[in-house]
Amino acid sequence: MIFWMLLFWVGAFLLTEILRPKPNMEDARPAGQGDFQFPTATEGRAVPLIWGKVKIKGSNVIWYGNVRSVAITEDVKTGLFSSDTVTTGHKYYVGLQFALCLGPGVVLKAIRVNEKSLWSGTRAAESTFNVSRLSILGGNEFGSGGISGTVGFYPGAIDQSINAYLAGKQSPNVAYRGTSYVVFQGGYIGNSPNIVPWEFEAERYPDGLNMAAADPGAENPTNGTANPMNVIYEIMTDDIWGLGIPSSEIDVVNFQDAASALYAEGNGFAMLMDREKQASDMINEVVRQVDGTLWFDRGAGQWKMTLIRDGYDPGTLPEFDESNILELSEYTRQTWEETTNEVRLSYIDIDDNYKETYAFAQDMGNHLIQGGSVASEVRYPGVRDKALANSLAWRELRVLTYPLSKITVKMNRDGFALRPGSLFKYSNTRLGIDGVVYRVGRFAPGTLLSGEINVFAVEDIFSTGVGTFGDPVGSGWVEPNDAAVPVVSADTVVFEAGRQMVVQDPFAPTLEPRVWMGARNPGGGTVRFQSYLRTGPSHPTSGAFTEDAEVRAFLRGANLTADVEAYAAVSLRPTNVLTIDMEIADPDDISDLLVAGNNGDVASLVNIVKINDEILGFLNLTDFGTFYRMSVFYRGLFNTNQAAHSIGDTVWFLGQTGGSLTRISMADSHDEMGLQLRSVDLLEEVVEGLTPVEDVSLVRLWRQPLPVRDPVINSTYADTTNVSLDVQYTTPTGRLGEDASALLLECTVRDWRVDDVRTDHVLTAQYEDDAPELDYVLTLDPAGTPAVLAALVITDPWVDTQVWALRNDMIIAVGINTPMPTTASLSISPRHTPPEIGTEITGVALVHEFAITSELHDDDLHVGGLAANTASAAISFTETGAYAFDINTALPSSGILEADVDGGGYVTVIAAGNTTGTLTTSGGGPYSVVLRFTVAPTDDQYFRITGPTAEDGNGVLLA
Structure with missing residues (x-):
């Protein structure tokens, strides 16, 4: 026998029931383990042996088990999400072990299922790897699903280890040493218990002659x-x-x-x-x-x-004739009628998916001699290369197309040196043979006593004329394949979904965190996307991807044809004073998305779009021929803020086109997600390595309070220009005069539990955790050297959302010798403590930037905040004469404001109990002035400095 037999005790199971749709939307029932039918499970089958690279079809299934099922549900779409769920079938998970061939030295190159690629690469050592082609069996919608899981490979080494997965499933545990095998470790096998055949491409290159060292490359000729x-x-x-x-x-x-x-x-x-x-x-x-x-x-x-090769010199060959030929036992020559003029050679073409094909050789001269075709077919199962097949076809034809002679002779001891394959020249005058080259076929040296050598030889074909030929060329035909095309990141939209979005998804209205995902049609034969996720505590994520939700429609978009401001003139909700114009973004078409005045479609999340980081709801989409116009908006939906957008930005239609929420449940310690949307055609999907990974940092938006909206400054909605710092609010601040100068800051608060995105407040009884606390932070010169006011806190926004940022506090924040900035930024951050977690969480901040105006911008001297009994830094006074100092409220009876000019010692500027005073400079400036006062007032007090001619200033005495 050429090799030992390996017997496997495996039963073959019949499929007893095929999954089918049930009437009246009855949920499909899962198949049991006994319902599975495997492609090849044969007792007593020999283990194959391979040389070179081969396709192993119908590998023996030597073990199966660990069968489980998961229901496939179909959602009925009513808006952005589905609203009804039905079980249409089941996904099956099973463990399989395939015996490939004898080892050692087997290398796995590819796995094909259903004649499509499941995996390709190189595995030469024991290893496990992941495979995932969720549409390789047609997908859930068009066929029997796909395949995804972990594969273990063993190359047939004599010392290979036991597979860890099988160790928990088989008894006794066997390493199958000397046999190469593959284990599918309990992964997803499709939606039917009828397992389709698996094919494996494997290779083995024995090198017992050590050609890798003797002639590198010779161990693998082609x-x-x-x-x-x-x-x-x-x-x-x-x-x-x-x-x-x-x-x-x-x-x-x-x-x-x-x-x-x-x-x-x-x-x-x-x-x-x-x-x-x-x-x-x-x-x-x-x-x-x-x-x-x-x-x-x-x-x-x-x-x-x-x-048997050419390349010899006939003049150097040994000669035999009647002098050393003892006996001519046989001499024959074929007739032309016994020759062949066409040879068809069958072989396996490795470059054409191991299809059996043919090389063809024809001798037209012989064809003319015989007056027709005389064909012969030969088969070379070890040939894989078309050039070699062509060469062998012509070699066969050369032997078959010419009438060669054969002789059987007895030689004397002169023929002792001949061996099988040796060449010699033979002459026979009686037969008219003169120096014809023969090649030894069989050789018998005779006995020691007889001295006769028996030789059977054939006229050497290389001594006849040799034809010429070229290698065959391919047909040039390529099988048409309208395959799926990978998505690109620029056409992919992913973002963490907030509570208002998740609660409308009936699949899991309380599951969080979740990510919304969608992508534009990448072209080709793409019909949908299959999402894969991996999560972790840090970025970038690593490890294997997990299959998640299908995305069954394509995201569509348009491009802005004009800039969009962050805020309109008024805060109407919905606002009808703003329009957004856009044009078609190739290859999308939004002509079927036109709508007029349907307010309810905003509530159901149908008419919503995303522009950059802002999500908007709209009532109207109108076709104006050369452009489309959206109007009547709800802006800053979910956990987003209103923002400005620029011409050319993409408007993504989320609700009316394609997208889905992830469905995976995540650990609280995982704050990072890597997501892939793999394109799927009618048969298979794009592989992992060709699909970009979209990284999402998760902040648990579900738990966060909603951002506030509608910034109002000094009673003007979303004011961005000429916001005055000099407006005096005496009653609400409890201050007088210049000390009452402030900014009035307001906003609209939104309740956490509001499920209707069109409203801000819950309609039922107020939950104490609905309305958040608010932190107002004012930053002066945000793009330069920021000066930040401490947070102004609103603890009960149900009562009031107004705060006043005092100008005195701004002077203090800016500091000494620094002019008052001309720009500012307002940030309002909501925070609350959800009862589900008991920990305070801060939500997305509203940030509004604006320009400020003030009389302080004309000042030259900037004292900042002056603390009691603390000398200020030096301030440069440039004029000579009397500088007048003025405060609103008299200093305490024991307190004075004093100054030191050029180190000459302190002099009183404002005496105790007074509100005004004078500092006189003389002798020519500039002057280095240091200020201090002795007793702190009850409240911060603003003071002005008026110079002799044009130099003025300001400061604040700190309480």
């Missing part, structure tokens, strides 16, 4: 082939399934020389042997392909190979 001499050597020497001939009985140098010659010719051998075969038959098949003679040299006691 793509996917082993060196034929290594194949012969392995069959002869292997002591498990081969002949077990000692290597000392083989002329290794001779074998190596033959191997190098075959490498130079591009003659390689590849075969899957999956049936019992005698070793001699297998060796003869290889020898036939290489056109050689394998013979045993009794003198050397070793096996040798002689290749």
Whole structure:
């Protein structure tokens, strides 16, 4: 036998019921383990042996188990999300073990299922890897789903370990040493218990002759082939399934020389042997392909190979005639009628998915001689290369197309040096033969006493005329494939969904966090997307992706044709004083999305769009011929703020086109998500490596309070220009005069539990955690050297959302010798403590920037805040004369304001109990002035400085 048998005790199971739709929307029932039917599960089947690269079809399933099912549900879409769910089938998960072939040295190159690629790569050592083609069986909508899971590969080493997955499933635990196998470790196998055939592409290149060192590259002559001499050597020497001939009985140098010659010719051998075969038959098949003679040299006691080749000089060959030929036992020559003029050679084309094809050779001269076609067909199962197949076809034709002669002779001892494959010249005057070259076929040296040598020889074909030919070329035909095209990040929209979005999804209205995802149609044969996720505590995420929700429609968009301001003139909700114009963004079409005045479609999240980071609801979409116009808006929906947008920005239609929410449940410690939307065509999906990973940082928007909206400053909605710091609010601030100068800051608060995006407040009884606390932060010169006022806190926005930012506090924040800035930014952050977690959370801040005006902008001297009994930094006064100091409220009876000019000592500027005073400079400036006062007032007090001519200033005495 050519190799040992490995027996596997596996039962074959019949499919008893095929999943089918049930009437009256009855949920589909899962199949049980006994319902599964496997492609090949045969007791007593021999384990194959391979050389080169081969396709292994119908691998024996030697174990299966760990069967489970998960229901497939279909959602009925009523708005942005579905509102009804029905079970339409089940996804099946199962463990499978496939026996590939004998090892060692097996390398896995590809796995194909349903004649489509499931995985490709290179696995030469024990390893596990992930596969995922969720549409390889047609997908959930058009077929029987797909395949996704972990695969374990073992190359058939004699010391390979036990698979960890099988260790928990089989008893006793077996390592299957010497056998290469694949384990599908309990993954998703499709939506039907009828398991389709799996195919494996594997390769093995034995190199017992060590050609990698003797002639690097010769161990693998052509793509996917082993060196034929290594194949012969392995069959002869292997002591498990081969002949077990000692290597000392083989002329290794001779074998190596033959191997190098075959490498130079591009003659390689590849075969899957999956049936019992005698070793001699297998060796003869290889020898036939290489056109050689394998013979045993009794003198050397070793096996040798002689290749039948041209390239000799007839003048150097030994000559035989009547003088040394003792007897001519046989002489025959074919007639032309016995020749062939056409040869069709069948072989396996590795470059055409291992299809059986043909090489063709034809001799037109012979065709004319015989007056027609005389065809012969030969088969070379070890050939994988079209060039080699063509060469062998012409080799066969050359032998078959010419009437060669054959002789059987007895020679004297002059023929002792001849061996199988040797060449000699033969002459016979009686037959008219003069110096014809013959090649030894069979050789018998005779006995020691007789001295006769028996030789059977054939006229050497290389001594006749040799035709010329070229390698065949391919047809140039490529199978049409309208395949899915990968998405690009620029056409993909992903963002964390807030509570108002999630609660409208009936699949899991309380599951959080969740991410909304969608993408534009990338083209080709793409019909939908399949999402995959991986999460982790840090960025970037790593590890295997997990299959998540399907996205069954494409996102569509348009481009702005004009800038959009962040705020309109008034705060109407919905606002009808703003329009947004846009044009079609190729390849999208929004002509079917036109709508007029449907307010309810905003509440159901149908008429919503996303522009940059803002989500908007709209009532009207109108076609104006050359452009589209949206009007009547709800702006800043969910956890987003109103923002300005620029011409060319994309308007993504979320509710009316395509998108979905993720469905995975995440650990609280995972704040990062990597997401892929893999394009799917009618049959399969784009592989992981071709799809970009979209990274999303998760802040748990579900738990956050909603951002406030409608910033109002000094009673003007969303004012951005000429906001005065000098308006005096005496009553609400409790201050007088300049000390009452302030900014009035207001906003509209939104309740956390509001589910209707069109409103701000819940309609039922107020929950104490609905309305958040608000932190107002005013930043002066936000783009330069920011000066930040401490947060002004509103603890009960149900009562009041107004705060006053005092100008005195701004002077203090800006500091000494720094002019009052001309720009400011207002940030209002909501925070609350959701009862579900008991921890305070801050939501998305509203940020509004604006320009400010003030009389302070005309000042030259900037004292900032002056603390009691603390000398200020030096201030440069430039004028000579009297500087008047003025405060609203008299200093305490024991307090004074004093100044030191150029280090001359402190002098009183405002005496105790007074509101005014004077500092006089003399002698020519500039002057370095240091100020201080002795007793702090009850409240911060603003003071003005008026110079002799034009130099003025300001400051604040700190309480």
